[in-house]
Amino acid sequence: MGETFTLHSFMDVNEVLQFVDRLVVERTGKHLDDVQRAVVEGTWQRQTYDDIAQKCHVTKNYVGDVGAELWKLLSEALGEDIKKTNFRSNLERVYIESSQNICIGTNHNFTFSSQILNQPNKQHQESNTNTQSKSTNHDLTLAPQIIKFHNRESEIKNISNWIFNQNIHLISVLGLSGIGKTTLVKRFVDLNLQQFEVIIWKSLKFPKSLELLLTDLLNVCHQEAKETIDAKLKQLFNIFTDKKCLIIIDDVQNIFISGELAGQYQTEYKDYQNFFTMITETQHQSNVILISQEQCAEMECLDEELYPIRCLELSGLDDVEILRNMGLKDSSTTLTNHEESWLKLINLYEGNCFYLKSISMLINKNYDGKVTDFLAENTLHITNQMQSHFREIFNHLSPKEQEIVLQLSKFDRPISREDLRQSLNLSSVDFNNGLQSLQQRYLVTKIKEDKILFKLSLVFKETVL
Numbered sequence: 001m002g003e004t005f006t007l008h009s010f011m012d013v014n015e016v017l018q019f020v021d022r023l024v025v026e027r028t029g030k031h032l033d034d035v036q037r038a039v040v041e042g043t044w045q046r047q048t049y050d051d052i053a054q055k056c057h058v059t060k061n062y063v064g065d066v067g068a069e070l071w072k073l074l075s076e077a078l079g080e081d082i083k084k085t086n087f088r089s090n091l092e093r094v095y096i097e098s099s100q101n102i103c104i105g106t107n108h109n110f111t112f113s114s115q116i117l118n119q120p121n122k123q124h125q126e127s128n129t130n131t132q133s134k135s136t137n138h139d140l141t142l143a144p145q146i147i148k149f150h151n152r153e154s155e156i157k158n159i160s161n162w163i164f165n166q167n168i169h170l171i172s173v174l175g176l177s178g179i180g181k182t183t184l185v186k187r188f189v190d191l192n193l194q195q196f197e198v199i200i201w202k203s204l205k206f207p208k209s210l211e212l213l214l215t216d217l218l219n220v221c222h223q224e225a226k227e228t229i230d231a232k233l234k235q236l237f238n239i240f241t242d243k244k245c246l247i248i249i250d251d252v253q254n255i256f257i258s259g260e261l262a263g264q265y266q267t268e269y270k271d272y273q274n275f276f277t278m279i280t281e282t283q284h285q286s287n288v289i290l291i292s293q294e295q296c297a298e299m300e301c302l303d304e305e306l307y308p309i310r311c312l313e314l315s316g317l318d319d320v321e322i323l324r325n326m327g328l329k330d331s332s333t334t335l336t337n338h339e340e341s342w343l344k345l346i347n348l349y350e351g352n353c354f355y356l357k358s359i360s361m362l363i364n365k366n367y368d369g370k371v372t373d374f375l376a377e378n379t380l381h382i383t384n385q386m387q388s389h390f391r392e393i394f395n396h397l398s399p400k401e402q403e404i405v406l407q408l409s410k411f412d413r414p415i416s417r418e419d420l421r422q423s424l425n426l427s428s429v430d431f432n433n434g435l436q437s438l439q440q441r442y443l444v445t446k447i448k449e450d451k452i453l454f455k456l457s458l459v460f461k462e463t464v465l
Contacts, residue, residue: 178354316351
């Protein structure tokens with residue numbers, strides 16, 4: 001005989017999030033965004049809107065508005081009067097009432113009405129079992145919490161297609177610091193947690209040897225690492241073959257040499273070069289995503305039909321939503337002009353979230369948050385935080401690259417390769433290698449017009465002038 005349990009005896013917040021997400025998708029066609037997820041999770045855990053707002057780094061009023069819209073949507077979907085105060089109790093009751101069968105066994109699996117979940121009961125029961133087994137090998141301790149995600153749907157689709165349809169083994173997400181690389185990858189992970197048996201997020205912000213990294217990966221997979229690096233690699237690739245794994249390695253640029261051309265490995269990290277190559281040349285069913293501010297040869301594929309490698313190069317965002325909740329105002333009374341001034345600010349700072357956050361802080365302090373007053377000065381301001389960041393980037397460049405950057409900064413418009421070369425005292429080899437390296441760092445952009453032109457990042461240029 002089955003026993004009777006209250007729903008929360010075996011239901012965790014992740015299952016609540018999955019259930020609410022399905023309802024929201026059915027009503028709107030969109031998944032929960034990060035603040036909505038925080039509202040659901042926080043409310044389930046009996047947190048106040050103030051607590052949730054602090055966690056998300058947004059205002060309490062904004063969280064309240066998001067919550068109100070969410071409760072209205074859920075009320076319509078479930079035919080119940082859902083509020084923050086009764087969300088947990090009503091959801092538990094609706095779940096229990098809609099459950100066609102509650103099976104209490106060794107795994108405490110349960111099935112729910114197909115009218116609510118829009119899928120067969122057996123399929124959901126199997127999915128629930130898989131969820132429990134997969135989550136044990138998920139290590140997202142070092143993954144950032146994503147508060148806002150804007151306008152990268154096409155990039156998400158690209159990554160999904162590469163992984164689920166083409167089984168691309170090695171994907172690199174590349175671009176300038178602050179452009180949104182880590183946020184994009186974390187969003188992909190959040191949307192696909194149940195698609196992988198193993199998900200591990202590692203960062204090389206403080207670089208470690210490949211051997212130590214392999215030991216960490218094996219430990220997460222509940223395997224005792226063998227003594228030699230070759231044995232550890234064999235262990236890992238056996239897991240890659242047996243299970244669908246997703247490994248994310250962030251801040252890869254930190255294992256490259258400072259003062260040399262892009263993508264040159266430091267001596268103590270050269271093993272990574274072989275590791276990345278093995279990922280593409282060995283047959284398995286798993287995927288590795290590298291996040292980096294500069295590209296190396298192992299991240300680039302000239303023949304996509306031969307090698308399972310893809311590069312996703314991110315440029316800036318052109319979306320006023322980037323500036324929401326940054327405290328900015330506008331002296332204009334019309335929404336159109338308000339958004340126009342915000343778009344001008346975004347274009348001026350190349351749609352880079354790091355630049356825009358830094359300059360928004362300056363506008364709030366010095367211009368009372370009024371963007372039009374700031375733009376009226378017609379000056380590209382570089383904050384102290386940005387100057388420090390750009391000095392670090394410039395000092396990281398090779399002498400050849402520094403010479404090219406300084407020369408490019410003298411031109412107001414994009415310049416041809418021939419004209420740039422004539423103005424420099426570099427050999428053809430040094431010039432071409434330096435120019436290529438700057439593009440691999442995303443500091444110089446190639447423009448295809450009647451003839452090929454090159455331009456330096458405008459914000460970076462202002463610093464080195």
